[in-house]
Amino acid sequence: MTHAISLPHPGRARPGAYDLGVHDIADQALAARAARGDTAAFEELVVRHQDRLYTLALRVTGSDADARDCVQEGLIAAWRGMPRFRGDAQFSTWLHRIVLRKAYDAIDQRRRRPEPVEEVAAVAPGSDPGIRSELLDALAALELEFRVVAVACDILGMSMDEAGALLDLPAGTVKSRLHRARARLAEAIGSEATT
Amino acid sequence: MSPDEIARRLREEGMAQAPPDLAPEVMRQVAREPRPRRRSWPRWRPVAAWATAAAAIAAGGFAISQLGGGGSSSSEANSSAASGAAPTRDVLGAAYAPNALRVYTVASRDAARILQLAGVTPAHGSYLALHGKRIVAAVAARKLNQVAAQLAAAERHPGPGPKVRVRLVPRR
Numbered sequence: 331m332t333h334a335i336s337l338p339h340p341g342r343a344r345p346g347a348y349d350l351g352v353h354d355i356a357d358q359a360l361a362a363r364a365a366r367g368d369t370a371a372f373e374e375l376v377v378r379h380q381d382r383l384y385t386l387a388l389r390v391t392g393s394d395a396d397a398r399d400c401v402q403e404g405l406i407a408a409w410r411g412m413p414r415f416r417g418d419a420q421f422s423t424w425l426h427r428i429v430l431r432k433a434y435d436a437i438d439q440r441r442r443r444p445e446p447v448e449e450v451a452a453v454a455p456g457s458d459p460g461i462r463s464e465l466l467d468a469l470a471a472l473e474l475e476f477r478v479v480a481v482a483c484d485i486l487g488m489s490m491d492e493a494g495a496l497l498d499l500p501a502g503t504v505k506s507r508l509h510r511a512r513a514r515l516a517e518a519i520g521s522e523a524t525t
Numbered sequence: 526m527s528p529d530e531i532a533r534r535l536r537e538e539g540m541a542q543a544p545p546d547l548a549p550e551v552m553r554q555v556a557r558e559p560r561p562r563r564r565s566w567p568r569w570r571p572v573a574a575w576a577t578a579a580a581a582i583a584a585g586g587f588a589i590s591q592l593g594g595g596g597s598s599s600s601e602a603n604s605s606a607a608s609g610a611a612p613t614r615d616v617l618g619a620a621y622a623p624n625a626l627r628v629y630t631v632a633s634r635d636a637a638r639i640l641q642l643a644g645v646t647p648a649h650g651s652y653l654a655l656h657g658k659r660i661v662a663a664v665a666a667r668k669l670n671q672v673a674a675q676l677a678a679a680e681r682h683p684g685p686g687p688k689v690r691v692r693l694v695p696r697r
Contacts, residue, residue: 367560376548384543405551463538484532485539512528519526
């Protein structure tokens with residue numbers, strides 16, 4: 331649960347006040363603190379968003395190693411760019427865009443210099459790591475423009491508008507691509523099931 | 526499988542957990558980074574914007590005053606009167622360079638010679654009687670470029686004797 335309250339200034343707050351409050355503070359307030367060089371605020375943001383960022387990078391690149399690099403580089407880039415975050419967009423969207431750009435770069439680099447791609451190892455929390463999901467295999471084989479929409483909307487649970495902001499697409503385009511992505515996944519799984 | 530079923534399964538199966546050492550590793554790197562600083566530029570941006578606008582207005586005003594004869598520029602940079610800027614057309618359609626209409630500081634003998642050749646006669650007395658003063662010479666628009674070029678040349682290579690300032694205006 332988040333509250334839009336301001337974070338006590340480390341230099342002026344009573345001892346412990348800052349640490350007690352940091353988990354309850356909204357992203358925007360934490361981002362404002364991080365922009366002023368507050369590493370504790372930034373760490374809270376990293377912890378909050380790391381799973382979603384990692385999922386985004388993993389499902390887009392299809393590689394565990396690439397995903398890890400993308401998130402790491404993306405978060406460092408975000409830290410460097412914190413003063414430029416103006417707060418007129420959602421912080422999480424801004425962060426996801428940075429990591430997504432890194433994921434696109436990783437895919438481009440792989441296309442230019444083909445290397446054997448490490449198999450996707452990460453699975454849903456609580457599921458058997460030995461079982462690979464045929465659906466996730468089908469997702470990994472989907473064209474990038476459809477895959478990224480399915481990841482944003484269905485896996486990360488973004489609204490059409492949020493996904494549009496992430497991908498620089500109108501909500502209508504997101505909707506139609508999502509529809510086609512689901513249809514292609516259904517078709518892929520259906521054909522696998524029948525073979 | 527229906528699209529809704531696909532969406533549900535993606536939601537359930539798609540999320541992954543970040544490696545446990547990811548956040549500590551990121552924060553280790555962050556600790557090595559210099560602290561991000563807000564640039565002081567944004568604080569000055571409004572002032573800078575106003576200053577830029579004021580400078581632009583001042584420059585525009587200066588340029589207009591030069592064209593209209595308010596100044597007395599005699600710099601070498603402006604001396605190429607008949608070339609450079611896009612030509613202006615007067616109401617009769619004659620074209621001349623806008624910067625031809627500036628003020629020229631030339632020897633009064635040169636001024637007399639050039640303006641007489643152009644068919645311009647002084648309203649009161651001779652040009653030689655106007656030493657140190659400014660003459661407003663109304664020249665036919667079709668001759669403006671030619672007269673301006675001659676005045677500019679005379680300004681670049683001033684003859685002996687007292688000087689006079691000549692401002693050209695187009696005559697219909």
